[in-house]
Amino acid sequence: MSIMSDFEMRDMGVFRRALSLGAGFYLCFLLSFCFASNGRGDCLRNQETAIRKRLGEVFFVGQTHEQMISIMPTLEILFSFDKFQNRYQATIRDGCGLHSAFSVYLNLDLNGSLSNIEVTKTFTGI
Structure with a gap:
């Protein structure tokens, strides 16, 4: 049963x-x-190197806030200022796929001068 x-x-x-x-x-x-995403790792690595190189050519540690603002329009990258983190930030779509991009951060010190540049890969599932 x-x-x-x-x-x-x-x-x-x-x-x-x-x-x-x-x-x-x-x-x-x-x-x-x-x-x-198969086979796109080299594309990402090459673009990251190119972005780092380009930013390193125009920005340098100790550069003043005003100098940075005057250079930004020539890069054709839309930067926004985050007053809470005291940095400029931008997202660059990489062209290697829909699910990846680069985040760029231009960190400032307490005097408003550039202290370092960060470029990180970011991925999304959607």
Whole structure:
């Protein structure tokens, strides 16, 4: 004698089918994301090097706030100032894919002079 009725057994079958379909869709999404970024590591590395080189050519440690502001329009990068972090920041889409970009930070010291430049890779899943 079965503890679960036929109706409950059919519901379990539907539940299992739905669970396996959901797992299948998740696996397909995960694999497509992995294949979409395949082979793009060199592209990212090359662009990061180029960005660091370009920023290093125009900005230098100790540069004044006014000098930095006058140079920024020539770079064609949209910087915004974060007064809480005391830095300029920008996001550069890399062109290697939809899910990656570079974050650029121009950190200032207490006197308003450039203290260091950071370039980091950022990735999103969406």
